[in-house]
Amino acid sequence: MTEKNGMPREVLEQIIEVTPYAKSVGAKLIDYKEGEVSLEVPLKKELTQHHGFAHGAVVSFVADSANAWAAASVAGDVVTSEYKLNLLAPGVGDKLIGRGYVLKSSARQVVTRADVFAVKDGQEKFIATSLATIAVFKA
């Protein structure tokens, strides 16, 4: 891993700040270490589906962001190439948490895993898992 190429936390936070979609869902970076990150999204009503659960697209946003930001922490500027998402349980509660991990980093791509949890009354429930390939810019 070439961690010296990781994106500084301040730069990632500035990008989140100027990303209209991330702002509109209220995404917030929580932990940011080399190869391991976490983020939160409050579960507002606009982010639910017809049963009141977190909409799949929001779960997907949390997973995708956790994967991409984990990759950025070791490789700097990146763009998601592809990911697979398994939905394990309905997302019910006050907020979603995403945790992303770098599995393998190479010059042109980073392979990452991210898990998503729903938090209700302080209890975390594991609701989704994902596996992603993130492309590195100008490698």
Next chain:
Amino acid sequence: MTEKNGMPREVLEQIIEVTPYAKSVGAKLIDYKEGEVSLEVPLKKELTQHHGFAHGAVVSFVADSANAWAAASVAGDVVTSEYKLNLLAPGVGDKLIGRGYVLKSSARQVVTRADVFAVKDGQEKFIATSLATIAVFKA
């Protein structure tokens, strides 16, 4: 395929109407046949990322909806089990179009494919493709 179990168009449209996330992004069902559907999402600023392209989560919403709605057209009540999404090009333009197709329908699950296109100045560009497993309720 047990198409007689498909969800009527009116029922799906009522579900979309009471799905806060689908309403907030402005999703609209266009074509709805047994095993083949299409939908549109206008590319408002809130749906973009920091370069002005459609945010990956919105592309994912379009793909996921096209997959799930294609499955509903043959199997009625369904829930997404998992999908893989490959992002092929930036989503630039006025709207996104998703087209979903049933590949295989069985009693307990439907396997579907969905492609996403960005429309700019009347020209369609192929920007993402996906492959999904959709679970059937109470089969």
Next chain:
Amino acid sequence: MTEKNGMPREVLEQIIEVTPYAKSVGAKLIDYKEGEVSLEVPLKKELTQHHGFAHGAVVSFVADSANAWAAASVAGDVVTSEYKLNLLAPGVGDKLIGRGYVLKSSARQVVTRADVFAVKDGQEKFIATSLATIAVFKA
């Protein structure tokens, strides 16, 4: 697409010839055009599982080869980065056929789709589908 960089058919066939695994399963290239290929594997007993169906690993070999060879037809030397495989029906019959298609080709990767069919008494049955990301060497 930079088809001028595609691998010539003779070169691919020489590689297959010196690939012990491909030889041991009896894989044979059938059609080879820019962005579209097909191959066959005879269903010998060693390639089955305990119910007599084609083993999942053989279906996976056919899908992976169809994806990688389709990518080679437009991009030359390639290596599979990742793929997703959906198994749709048991593989019963005399042989398996894989058909691979290029969906998008860029400088560093090719995104492909491949379908697998089992042939019994001259009838083809659709038994698996896959979506892959294939990395291009030295791009």
Next chain:
Amino acid sequence: MTEKNGMPREVLEQIIEVTPYAKSVGAKLIDYKEGEVSLEVPLKKELTQHHGFAHGAVVSFVADSANAWAAASVAGDVVTSEYKLNLLAPGVGDKLIGRGYVLKSSARQVVTRADVFAVKDGQEKFIATSLATIAVFKA
């Protein structure tokens, strides 16, 4: 998790014994606990590709088996519905090891993860990771 429905180790070993493909590659179950399994495949020449590395289909066999056997350990009779495989590094060495883990078990499906390692001179190298959906029979 309904672990009481798990397949006994002896039953799984008998199935492996009568699976021609598993026999022909020399697959051997190593550890078998509820929700966690490992297996080995010796890297014979027939299992390699033209550079002498483990062929992708063999890596895929190891990952698929680790996923399916982990699911069997909690759910009994199962069949692979789909999986995604990321290849991380060439498989070089004396044998491959697959380790499978249950992430979520429900009445009709089990979601699992499996990692693949190549062992050379006693050193393990992480060469592939996968995420799978395994269907439960007669649930």
